[in-house]
Amino acid sequence: MRKILLVGVGDVGSHILEFASREVDNFEWIVGDIDQKRANWACNKAEIGALHHGIYPKFIPMKIDLFDIVKTTELIRKEKPIAIINCSVLHTWHLIRKLPEKVYAKISSAGLGAWLPCQLTLGMNLAQAIKNSGVSSFYINASLSCLTNPVLGKIGLAPTIGIGNVDLIAPAILTYVNRKTGTPKSNIKIHLVCHHQHWVYPREAGYKPGAPYFLKIMIKNEDVTQQFNTDEVMFDSVKLYPPGIGFTTVSASSTLKNLKAMVNDTGLRTHSPGPNGLPGGYPVRLNGKGAEVVLPPEITLEQAVKMNEESGRLDGIKEIKNDGTVVFADYTYEIMKNTLGFDCKSFKPSESKECAFEQMKCFKKVADEYLLG
Numbered sequence: 001m002r003k004i005l006l007v008g009v010g011d012v013g014s015h016i017l018e019f020a021s022r023e024v025d026n027f028e029w030i031v032g033d034i035d036q037k038r039a040n041w042a043c044n045k046a047e048i049g050a051l052h053h054g055i056y057p058k059f060i061p062m063k064i065d066l067f068d069i070v071k072t073t074e075l076i077r078k079e080k081p082i083a084i085i086n087c088s089v090l091h092t093w094h095l096i097r098k099l100p101e102k103v104y105a106k107i108s109s110a111g112l113g114a115w116l117p118c119q120l121t122l123g124m125n126l127a128q129a130i131k132n133s134g135v136s137s138f139y140i141n142a143s144l145s146c147l148t149n150p151v152l153g154k155i156g157l158a159p160t161i162g163i164g165n166v167d168l169i170a171p172a173i174l175t176y177v178n179r180k181t182g183t184p185k186s187n188i189k190i191h192l193v194c195h196h197q198h199w200v201y202p203r204e205a206g207y208k209p210g211a212p213y214f215l216k217i218m219i220k221n222e223d224v225t226q227q228f229n230t231d232e233v234m235f236d237s238v239k240l241y242p243p244g245i246g247f248t249t250v251s252a253s254s255t256l257k258n259l260k261a262m263v264n265d266t267g268l269r270t271h272s273p274g275p276n277g278l279p280g281g282y283p284v285r286l287n288g289k290g291a292e293v294v295l296p297p298e299i300t301l302e303q304a305v306k307m308n309e310e311s312g313r314l315d316g317i318k319e320i321k322n323d324g325t326v327v328f329a330d331y332t333y334e335i336m337k338n339t340l341g342f343d344c345k346s347f348k349p350s351e352s353k354e355c356a357f358e359q360m361k362c363f364k365k366v367a368d369e370y371l372l373g
Helices: 011-020 036-051 069-079 093-098 101-108 112-133 145-154 166-181 196-200 230-238 248-263 301-313 330-340 349-371
Strands: 002-007 027-033 058-063 083-086 138-141 188-193 214-219 268-273 281-287 290-293 317-320 326-328
Touching: 002 011, 002 069, 011 027, 011 036, 011 248, 027 036, 027 069, 036 058, 069 112, 083 112, 083 248, 093 101, 093 349, 101 330, 112 138, 112 145, 112 326, 112 330, 112 349, 138 145, 138 248, 145 196, 145 268, 145 301, 145 317, 166 188, 166 196, 166 214, 166 230, 166 248, 166 268, 166 281, 188 281, 188 301, 196 230, 196 301, 214 230, 214 301, 248 268, 248 281, 301 317, 317 330, 326 330, 330 349
Parallel strands: 002 027, 002 083, 027 058, 083 138
Antiparallel strands: 188 214, 268 281, 281 290, 317 326
């Protein structure tokens, strides 16, 4: 029985378990979380629900502390999972929504990249453990992969793929085109290069327009892109999703689709953020070798990468240097300093944990003032 290691059973991780438990696959799921009880309950709920479908998945819950790289390395070396999924973060993005609207809007306008230390740290530790183990596993990183994966790629720890982002937008565009034209979904193909910024711009406060992207819409193998206002398509497609975190069910679906494409060597043509450590999202082919970017002839990989790097500047990140050093955009630095007291213009990957804990400390202080004071 092939083993899958899932770390983190928050919103996305728990949805992955629920969906996986209702599919007939020959997988043994090792399910880890820093909170052993949370891992137990997530597995219990998924297993019990699966009984209604006559399916009997195998889940093994356990405590995994990603700050203990040695122990995590030993676990991976012992279990030899064919794929590893990271759904763990130190500070989830939607906590700022609990603040008063004006405060939330100001912090939101810094871009989600402002919280990159909190998004990066645990996934980086897991990537290091995978490398140290010597086990050749597909690594799917769910944590802000448009920005974390390129950092990891710079330091030799590139995940195979990410999830969500471009793979949330592309199927929404397909749905949008289907509804506008009446064309069966099976006859529509989407080729999309875009960034996490395109996902949050229509959904969260303070994001600026103008991030570049590439979109090609095909109906029955005919390019019909010129029949659409693509800016409108990008915006309105994202708005098909409900506000808040309801979209995480789609992120979980994206994860399982892409997981099975790689472990079953199907050669699926789809989309993924951060393939092999690239910034932003791309059309890809997924098979037993991992992820291959597959672009239409109208755009080169160099052009696509530049687009996504430019979009990243509108999501809070000015630059990711060759050694993995992250440089925050000037506006991001000013907003985080003035609203939270977080004074950091750049950080090295080795400084990520320290920066993350400082961010969380600053956020807690501000949150306590507004929510408790």
